[in-house]
Amino acid sequence: MAALQLLLNGVALGAAYALVALGFVLVLNATSAVNFAQGDLVMAGGLLAVALAPLIPLPDALPGIVLLPLVLVLMAGLGLLLALAAYLPLRRRPPVSVFISTIAVGIILQNGAAILFGPEPRAAPPLIGDGTLRLGGLAVPEQSLAIVAVAALLIGAQQWLFARTQLGRRLRATAQDPEMARACGVPVTAMILVTFAIAAACAGAAGLLLANRYFVTPTAGGDLILKAYIAVTVGGWGSVPGAVVGALLIALFEVGVSSILSYPAALGALYLTLLAILVLRPQGLFGEAVRRRG
Amino acid sequence: MRRTRPLPSILRAAIVSAIAASSVAVSPGAARADDTLSFPVLVPLTGFLSLEGTSQRNGAVLALKQTPAGVAIASEVVDTGTSPEAAVTALERAAGDGKVGAVAASMLGTQLLAMLPLAAEMKLPLVTVSGTASITEQGNPWVFRFFPGDAVTKAAHARYVVEELGKRRPAVIYQTTAYGQSGKQHLDAAFKALGVTPVFEEGVDPAAKDLLPVLSKALAAKPDVLVLHLHSGPTALLLKQAATSGVDLPIVAGSAMHQPSTAALLEPAELKGVCAETAASPISGGSPEIEAFTDSYRTAFGKDPDAFALGQYDGMTMVLEAVKAGARSPEAIRKALSAESFQGLAMTYKSDGKGNMAHSAVIVCYDGTSRVPKLVKRYDDPAIAAK
């Protein structure tokens, strides 16, 4: 029963990490650039939810779910800004330039948030409710269910978008070969902007969900970007299912392995497992989805 | 090299404007004369200790508003981040800025340890609220700690658990940071002195999101009390998870619990029965002076003060008292701090010869109806038991 409880917590955490990694991998696919500000976007999404919560003129019952679309829209706008300021001017440059420009944006976000909100940890409102369901011996926080549901919904929506819609086909074409896509009449710049918007919206959702159960501070982004980076690399650079599995793997180590070993030992084991995976499967667990372009 | 030739001049311009800006901010209208004493505030405002560092800053800034008559005072707040390198650079910078009386120095143990040798060379007193035991064990006469060290607080922590609650099987969960490791070491010593061996001890990384694994393991060891020594966010996280899992053991947390921002993350009901050690709890009141301090702190900064703010406030006030009494040099201030006794808001401060000024700790508890804890036990110099 204890193991089941841990599994439940691990899946909830992994689902949130998957949303973080998803935004990262989308930008990676569309631009072959590493968006180092992704973790700070998650933090910004969390603090945005904290800031907006008192403005919603509703009883405390449903704030999170009302906030979610608002946060998604505002964060998508922030994603557009990020693309305009830190990606588009550098698109003809080696990807490492974007790495640095997004580091700069991350520094601005992190310290801007610290000035606006102060250093205190904050909690965002729960998505639906703050209660805990008792199922047999299991304590199931409603928020954990909400995290898994929202993550599954957003990941599913994205799969649908990419697989079934005209926009998705254009986004995929841009990700595979921007030059070829442009030649075929795809508005590549617009597609890249859309990708950044979706990625930032994912970060916003992750931020809102994480900031309720695990709180949010202006410095929270650094740890999240490391985890997203690990998840995406382990899963296979650019593979979306790989990123989701990578995120679940990290959560499994954090929750599962640390329940057997100590937390630092579990972290060490995670990195040693990573090294083993890399040596045994040099292209990640799911193979490489994007060919390197730079 | 077009880009770097103007570097020195820009640098100098920046320093000059920095000094100008900050001295105007802290002592409005005070023209900078040669006898202006400056009291730089070098604390972590960014990074993982920014919460505590901001309290430190606010306490110091509030204290420095009480300019003694006839003395011009300047101050500048500089962020030290989390690296020793930044702390040392900030100290060097501050020392070059006019005549320094004393420095409000970072409570991050590693940073203070790095500042110590330089402060000794420059002969500048460092006033801090760091709990890290080793800062006063370096034989350095320039450090003054206005917060009980871990030897004091952890002795109070352990004694409350054993003597007041009558528990013999504590499970200890601590943070794998300087704060956590130093506290854990002193908890071990204090429990040992009381003849108690913790049934469980484990460190947790501050980045850990889900604390259920460590909580489950702790519960599996069949403890009769949970003893925490975690930072603010993780303390709240663990309490929340304990409430979710229906844990009904008593919980005695470390000083981070008393910070109002920790309690703000939890519902009052989730706090029921939780206690914490700290140097003081200004929001709990206790005397008209403390209430006045809390009010002016709220007015100035729009948030509730904690013990770090109060400790730093007391420390800088003692420094200003020395200035009022005629101390005009760092050496004179050092002498006053090491010899005098000072009745501060939190307690009476007196150096033990090593720079430990604070020797009292308190235990506060939450009753489940509000986020303001009640003072339940005061320990003056509890460390004897641990020695």
Next chain:
Amino acid sequence: MAERRSDAAASPPRGGGVLAGGALALLAYALLYASPYGLRVLTVAGVYALAAFGFQIVFGLGGALSLAQGAFFGVGAYVTGILGSRYGLGFEATFPLSLLAPLLLALPVGLAVLRLASHYFALATLGIAQVLHLLAVNLPDLTGGANGLAGVPGVVLFGHAVARGLPMAVLVWGLVALGGLVGWLLARGRFGRSLTALRDDPLAAGTLGLDVGRLRLAAFAASALFGGAAGALAVHTQRVVSPEVLEFPVMVSILTIAIVGGRGRMAGAMLGAVLLLHLPEWFRFLERGYLVVYGGALLLTVLVAPDGLTGLIDRAAGRLWGRRPHRLPAASAPPRFPAGGLAVEGLGKSFGGVHAVDGVSLELTPGTITGLIGPNGSGKSTVINLLSGLERPDAGHVVLAGRAVTGARADRLARAGLARSFQAAALPEGAGVLEAVAAARLAFDADARQAEAHARWALDRLGVGDLAAQSCDGLPAALRRRVELARAVVRRPAVLLLDEPAAGLTDGEKAELSTLLRGLTGEGTAILLVEHDMGFLLPLAGRVLCLDRGRVIYDGPAAGVRQDGAVAAAYLGTAVPA
């Protein structure tokens, strides 16, 4: 600080003078104007410059995104910290050990993870760094735990204490100057150019005879030495060592310094370090806001100077004073490989169950041209890839100049006298023509200058000697092909594999190519010529093989190809009766 751009030999701009002037200005500032605080910031900048030198070698030149540079920095710091505070050892003992320890770490780690590509390599090196950080935090008996170790002494050199302030700044910047000089010499020499070739195209680098693994390992080891030195000096300036030196932000700083300064440039590392360490200090008066401004300034710098500060200075200097004509070395003929043939027996390779090459046997005799034809997808390119070591054969035997070389790596084959050209000329972007051709001699010549002299000879021989000072970018396709061919010819190999060298050439150019190839066979070279153009191929080749679906369907004199029914059927797509 003066540095000539090593990877743009075409016509280096005059940034060097500006940089040297800047170095003098900085020196004057340090000696005459700087406060103790200014000197400390400058000292720390020097420490980071030293760490960034190593990163410039492994990443800037070698293209391997090593996130272990911060870890090497931290290991150097801990060695000095532990030995200095616990055992009271002096600088003359701790400093070399702080270089040695990261090196001893880099060698086994490097061997294990060097074959990983780009981001997998980055993650693996990051993993190493994170494990070290965990150890530092959780082994308090050795490292002092999260609190670290206090009481690290300042630098004591043979009994003389180096005081903080000017003496320490002089020591650090003296080591920076020394390290920068070493790094600069490495960068512009054979080693640096080999690394650049490797960065631009690891596959092609192998076929040029460069041992990719060994070069990467050497670069990784060099970066460890620089990282360790910087870490040791960092601990001496801050006098404590704590896990903070192993944290990711240190790595990010080093990376940022290298890119903002100018990728692959030692002067860039210094400029970047001086700028990035001073930048936050200029905005200190904003209290908490200074980092927002710092982030904004960093973003602006990357946008304004995407090639780094050194790139910006070069461009500005180039515009002001024009470009300095590059002094080209006199052409000299490289030595010829002794003649030797290639014998292939039963070569086979399948990809996912498809037989791309199936039982191919052929013999290349010195002084002859053998043609290899076949419809698209018949396995011609795979044969060349197998013979040049880019793919490993599943079956068969290969003997090169009398030595069994079956399954040998590309660089071994190249050094044994085999050269190849690529169908799509793989010239490095941004490189000069002379430099691109000289890269093919780096594994053979004593130094870069000699390689360039040989490259001039090859360009002259290909009739494009006047291109030497130009950049590869923007060359018309026909000229690119000649430069590509020059990269093969400059090696004067025993065996030469050419993948469609005549595609897209005019008749006149084809005639010139024929003359060239005949000249090469006259010198004893054995040539395998993959070609579609029968009018070009058949007069040249003595013997021709035709492939279809990986199998040899014709092997005989060139004259018989046109009459062969199986060949005609393969080209026309009709099934060949078995």
